[in-house]
Amino acid sequence: MVPRYSRPDMTAIWTPENRFRIWFEIEAHATDALAELGVVPKEAAAALWAWWNTNPAIDVAAIDAIEAVTKHDVIAFLTWVADNVGDQARFMHQGMTSSDVLDTALAVQLAQASDLLIADIDALLVVLERRAREHKMTPTIGRSHGIHAEPVTFGLKMAQAHAEFARNRARLVAAREDVATCAISGAVGTFANIDPVVEAHVAEKLGLTVEPVSTQVIPRDRHAMFFATLGVIASSIERLATEVRHLQRTEVLEAEEFFSPGQKGSSAMPHKRNPVLTENLTGLARMVRGYVTPALENVALWHERDISHSSVERYIGPDATITLDFALQRLTGVMDKLVVYPARMEKNLSKMGGLVHSQRVLLALTQAGVSREDSYRLVQRNAMKVWDSDGALSLMELLKADPEVTAALSVAEIEDKFDLGYHLKHVDTIFARVFGNS
DSSP: OOGGGGOOOHHTTTSSHHHHHHHHHHHHHHHHHHHHTTTSSSSHHHHHHHHHTTOOOOOOOHHHHHHHSSSHHHHHHHHHHHHHGGGGGGTTTTOOOHHHHHHHHHHHHHHHHHHHHHHHHHHHHHHHHHHHTTTTEEEEEEEEEEEEEEEEEEEHHHHHHHHHHHHHHHHHHHOOOOOOOOOOOOOOGSSSSOOEEEEEEEHHTOOOOOOOOOOSOTTHHHHHHHHHHHHHHHHHHHHHHHHHHHHHHHHTTTEEEETTTTTTSSSSSSOOOHHHHHHHHHHHHHHHHHTTHHHHHHTTOOOOOOTTTHHHHHHHHHHHHHHHHHHHHHHHHHHHHHHEEEHHHHHHHHTTTGGHHHHHHHHHHHHHOOHHHHHHHHHHHHHHHHHTTTTTHHHHHHHTTOHHHHTTTHHHHHHHOOOOGGGGGGHHHHHHHHHHHO
């Protein structure tokens, strides 16, 4: 976790204090259920909650000191609680194993992190819809392979991003549901020393579902899917960031990151205004994706239990969620303040002498009876003259001067094929698909 790329609410989820508080709740709720079953005295559960309700501070240093001796974090925690609660604490952790606490607590933390990330995406979706509607009919050039293709609108670019992040939201909701499971099944997961009723009670209290078959650990395919989903979201962040970076290039300059008063772009060149935020987002996305492979490798654990996954998750749980949280918030800010230049878009759109309308002429020739091969040849030979002139020549004028073309199409028909509005006639339809009919 790097403070530069962290936000307090997400960071708080991964603090030792929060982790230990979740551990206590797991233990106390389990003791409640055991008391109801008559396995432990009801006074034991009452004693735990009575101490807890005094709002004790979690003494992380004291727990760490105990762990330095025991070399076992859960035992250290239980010892610290017992030192504070007294004799009744001996009934805590009856029939449970460490994974029951660790895995269930991790599920709670990942659910908490998911809720923040879902809220982050919701905030981004609001901004993307606003920018999409603002530029719904702002024409710009669409590019394939980085080369001018046919006209689109800047609003369509934003609508596409909105649709993509809406899919990501649905994926994250599903991943949250998948990873938010509770396992209180004891050694090797057989419930030999603890009743499944305890697991169900703890799950209900913590807002989790019961893990159907947990061995001694919750199966890590769930976690792999969760972190893979974070990786997909990171890739979507990079995709939109890369679009902004391209649009900000001097040769393009159709949009750029907001440049605040007093901001400096270069220590050497005072004129520079660089896409530093979206470049940063590209790097952060790489980091989040980097946590996916270790999560996938965690799936293959030995038999009913090993801890090869443990050290991995101590890294990737906090780092992946904290980094993605920061990245989503940063992307939202970039898109909210993105400076858009419609005039430059119009200039770039007309830069290549009308080449962007070549397909319409091709189709018109085929519909007029010319073979597709000859139609392509006729349009391309004129288009290449425009290309070689760097847009100084006009495709429309060259076509109107080409006798083979005018043998099939009238001048009026050729001119009609250079209407920009033709390309935008289904924008409303696409917007309705993305945003509904509102």
